[in-house]
Amino acid sequence: MSQPAASAASSASSARSFLGASDARTPAARLGVAVVHDLVSAIVTGEVPAGESLPPEGTLSAHFGVSRTVVRESVKRIEEKGLVTVVQGRGTRVEPADSWNMLDPVVLGALVENDDSLGVLDELATVRSALEGSMSADAARRRSDADVAALRHALDHMAETIADGEAYSQADVDFHFLVMAFSGNRLAENITRVLFQRARESIRFTGAPTDEAFRATLDEHRRILDAIEAGDAAEAEAAMRAHIVDAWQRRRLPNAKHG
DSSP: OOHHHHHHHHHHHHHHHHHTTSOOOOGGGSSHHHHHHHHHHHHHTTSSOTTOBOOOHHHHHHHHTOOHHHHHHHHHHHHHTTSEEEETTTEEEEOOGGGSOTTSHHHHHHHHHTOTTOHHHHHHHHHHHHHHHHHHHHHHHHOOHHHHHHHHHHHHHHHHTTTOHHHHHHHHHHHHHHHHHHHTOHHHHHHHHHHHHHHTTOHHHHOOOOHHHHHHHHHHHHHHHHHHHHTOHHHHHHHHHHHHHHHHHHHSOTTOOOO
């Protein structure tokens, strides 16, 4: 088979796989945002693998029940996220994962949403522990009396709400965001907020924490605060790193598939 014919056959195979998974969508409910979501999901799950081409514009238009204009704009959006490259005369080629903007909320959301093995969330915990550990050290170096008072108030609020899972979890988040803000590292804070907030939308990340887990988390936050208040940057970093890794291991679902 010639190379062009092989390429065409490969693209046709991808199109059949991609389009065979579901029925055409209702236009009113499946416009731009939903089309982008479905295309991103198809790519991050490997349904359309790197090096392959997306189905032609007309085929996508019919599948999603939207106009070619909506498809064209949606493809442009996923190209901006680094997932595809539009090659004149050759279609829309899927790029390898190292080209993706994984901090993009849609891309990160699709990765977490389809993370059956929890590998992405494992990586997220590692990155968070490094970034938040560094920010905790900075917060310890820069702390003021007002900073410590605000963190103390946040910790007290955690203790007060420990019997209310939802309120306690929000108080936990508030504590972390204060530490980030007091670090003065705006770039690390921004990256970590994106990772944290997107991950929290997944039940795989939040798990089903127990009262014992809440108490352990409270003790870990107290250790972080004590280190920041003492101005001990090394201990603040170590305490935050250990907390994030340990808290994730407590929440991690034991029945996750390992790839």
